[in-house]
Amino acid sequence: MTIPTMVTGTATSADGTSIVFDRLGAGPVVVLVHGAVTDRSHPTLAEVARVLSRWFTVVNYDRRGRGGSGDTRPYAVQREIEDLAAVITATGDSAMVFGGSSGAALALEAAARLPAITCLALWEPPYHVDPTAPPLPDDFAARLTALIEAGRPGDAVEMFMVRAAEVPADAVAAMRTHSTWPHLEAIARTLAYEAEIMSPANRLPTIAASLTQPTLVLNGGDSPTWMRAAGSAVAHTIPAACHRLLPDQSHDVAPHALAPELLEFFARQRHS
Template sequence: MQTVTSADGTSIAFERHGEGPPVILLHGGSSPEYWKPIVPRFADDHTVIVPHRRGVGESGDSAEYSLDRGVEDVRAVIDAVDGSPVLFGHSFGGLLAVETARTASVEKLVAYEPAVLVGEYRRQADLASRMQARIDNGDRRRAMKFYVREVIHGGDIDDLDGWLAEWPPWPDIVALTENVVRINRAIERYRLPESLDVDAPSLLLTGTEGPPHLRDGIRAVDEALPDGEFVEFEGVGHGGPTEAPDRVTAQVRSFIDEKAASVPNGDD
């Protein structure tokens, strides 16, 4: 485990696997363990960097949190890496990847269903406060169940307890409940600009079974990006990178390996 110091002095930990051009994997509301099925699919020919988000895993924490602070943490990791990295983020990590790519030098940007809320859903979003109410009532587990139902299943699942019994992060993820509340506050405050000034080529990924509000969000991000490719996986939900790791990895690898198209120099 290695660490870097973010702009406000907080220690940010990151794992390093493999050797080659750098790929940075940014996790969402779960832990860095989310990327466990993905790491070996890149580590043979890439240096895979897995940061631990502030307040999660081996990273330090602070009393205040914001999206800007999260971007500062990612930039600190980028500065510690040799070469211009590919940023690959999932959910809130996808939003962090998009926002970081606006100000940092990255080779390419990949985001699976970044946590961007748009339209009427954003105007009415209150997931953070509804989770906090359950925490205040002494039921952190119920707060996390509510989060999972809304974010992973779009609020619609017949047997959540049965699904959770088969979901590897459960029940350990309950330990992250307060951290998840604060990232959802950051998500709810975020307003997607009409244009995202990202110079790097971008790949946006979604699944046909993902929550409707995040599928709306990623299409809005696609419209705002100047150089974006959009891919939808049939039959895959919000957990795409771990639900269908072979399909997702193949798509990301193809994108990473694409060479920039040659641009005429104007001499003709």
């Protein structure tokens, strides 16, 4: 089997920010939108891109503030939507879009504003619709930004990990001694961006009800109850959505479980 050649390109967003992407394969365009602390080098979506590239042109990009992409300030969610629009324009006239975790929330917001997005697949958008979800203050993004501006990026990472991602404090303490910790501190500012996308307090946005695109919402069968409830709520709010649980998967989904679901969904949309 011929291995598709990866091509690295650059899109220029509306505010002039350079957004770097990898393009792999041929056919209808699928754009992958990462969640917190990941970029296009992350092995999960890199492997998903490889699998889907046999049938699609898969675009795996660095969101602003990560990897090779720029980071024009001040931050605004609308600027990230413009980044995605620029990537779609640079790689085709339209795109099917996948978003994971807070990247799913960004993809949802973009789909409500960008007609070029023809369908949407979402992995565990972390909206808080269940009382067991971790409580977050409305000013969570501002608190993260304050720590970063005070020269305390490590504390910002810890706050995000413990408060939003439900990582035990002792596990975060161990992470601080790991070789990957400096990388997390380097992109700590983008955690405030994730909080902006999810604000206020990770509430499910009313704009979801306005989406007209076919949408697949996926959850892991082993994920927390509140995450599964969020997926169900999103699927019930978006008119043309369906919801599926992947057995034996947690929030950190395995590529071998995720890729077939996306392949089936995108292939169905391709021929509809």
